[in-house]
Amino acid sequence: MFSRRIRQxxxxATSSLVGKIAELRASGADIISFSAGEPDFPTPTKVVEACCLALWDGKTKYEGVGGILPLRQAICEKLLEDNGLSYGPDQICVSTGAKQALYNxxxxxxxEGDEVIIPTPCWVSYVEIVKLAGGVPVLVSTNEDFSLNIGNIVAAMTDRTKLLIINTPNNPTGAVYPQETLDALGEIVTGRDTYVISDEVYEKLVYGGKxxxxxxxxxxxxxxxTVVINGFSKAFSMTGWRIGYSAASVELTxxxxxLQSxxxxxxxxxxQWAAIEALNxxxxxxxxxRRAFEERRDYMWSRLSSMPGISCLRPDGAFYLMPDVSRYIGSHSPKGEIQSSQDLCTYLLEDAKIAAVPGEAFCRPNTLRFAYSTSMENIQTGMDRMERALAQLRDI
Ligand SMILES: Cc1ncc(COP(=O)(O)O)c(C=O)c1O
Known part of the structure; x- marks a missing residue:
């Protein structure tokens, strides 16, 4: 019945976890979730007010497909001010979330058959978006510290390499790519028929003066x-508003x-009118x-790092920590052997009532992803629970 595209x-994985958490909560379990990739803060009041005003003002009709001109102009100003990038409004396409901009x-x-290099660990949707487009995802492992491995990327490039997708600050690792790495990537793609998609949705969440x-x-x-992808979900806590954008050449835009039409x-x-308020x-x-996230990062990182058998980098951006849990693979809970990070997640969810995402979902087994986009109180209680649950595992 279904097309090849859908069958493939x-x-x-994160969405199915959301379903499982909802089920457990419905049965009365007090779950602390570190799985959601969204800020827990309310959308700024000014943005909500601007949206209400726009509604009362009758801004409820079809608009130009690529976005209203005042928003595209505000995006151009933002890109110039924040990123030193000069675009005209005809180079901007406003979409229903950064996800749609990436898909576009x-x-x-x-x-069909074009190869797309995706450094791993990577955000869950890149691989599927490329497959839906008929492309071939070429997964290239980063270094142990989650920095890009330029040698691995060069080795993965062929005559069919059409695209390279990078994401900095990174989901799931939190890595922020330095200028030197970006320059090295630039040298690789220059002179070939290869384009770059640069997903910058976490750009406002960078810590430690980076x-x-x-x-x-x-x-x-x-x-x-390069196609620059950005949005409002993460910086302005506007995940449910569904608005993002791309900036690229006039022809590509x-x-x-x-396509979007x-x-x-x-x-x-x-x-779109509310988004202008957010930018301005x-x-x-x-x-x-950003400051609240930095405080949580520091606290959660220190708690995770002090747990026996867990090794965790302290990344400079986004709101994720991705500890290595390989020491726990092969350990035993009262219910049986922990054979994967997926099993460890299930154990933590059922026994400690905390939810993390298994690294398999991001193409990096033996790790877990924790989002610290939840209150400090939840982080403290969640880390206490995790410490107790890990201490009960045998044979580590
Ligand atoms: C790396 C990355 N890119 C894009 C998105 C999608 O953002 P949006 O809500 O704007 O569609 C997400 C959301 O989790 C993300 O983590």
Missing amino acids: MTPS AVMALCD RHVSIAARSPELYRR KAMTG HVSSNSTSFV SCAGEVEAM
Whole structure:
């Protein structure tokens, strides 16, 4: 009954976990979840007010597919100010979330059989988006410290390499790629028929005085070859509003907008007016959230690192920690052997009532992903529970 495309698709592991957590909660279990990739803060009040005003003002009709001009202009100003990137409004396409912008870009660039390099661990959707577009995902492992391994990427490139997808700050690792790494990538793609998709949705969440750099700003050649993807979900705590955007060449933007015209048309009209408010007047709120995340990162990292058998890097960005749990593979709970990080997750969920995502979901077995986008109180209680549960495992 189903198309090959659908049969080849793997449903999102994080979404199925959400279902399992909901089931356990419904049966009365007090679950602390570290699985959600979304900020726990409310959307800034100014944004909500701007949305209400837009609704009352009748901004409820179809708009131009690529977004209203004032929003595209505000995005251009943001890209210039924050990233040193100069785009015109005809280079911006506003979409229903960064996810749609990514899908547009891959669909517009990838032909059947084209290879797409994706460094791993990686966000769950890249691989599936590439497969849906008929492309071939080529997974390339990062170094142990989650920095990009340039040698591995060079070795994976062939005449069919059409795209390289990078994500900095990174989900699931939290890694922030330094300028030198971006320059090294630039050298690899220059002079070939290879494009870069740079997913920068976590750009506002960078810690310890580090700075986010966009690869598109590193050279005129990279500017031409890169599709910058960004959005409002993570920086402004607007996950449910579903709004994101791409910035690219005029021709590519036309192609992506054309595709979107047959899929969803414009992103929600009144949400676009609220997005302008977010860009223009929420720097204070964004910074307050960033500071809270940094404090949580420090606390959670110190708790995880002090647990026996757990080794955890302290990343510079996003809101994730990805500890290595290989010492626990082969250990035993009262219910049996822990054979994978998936098993460890199930044990932690059922026995400690805490939810993390198994590294298998991000193409890195023997790890778990913890999102610290939940309250400090939840993090403290969750880490206490985890410590107790791990201490009960035998044969580590
Ligand atoms: C790396 C990455 N890119 C894109 C997205 C999608 O963001 P949006 O909510 O804007 O579609 C996510 C969401 O989790 C993400 O983690």
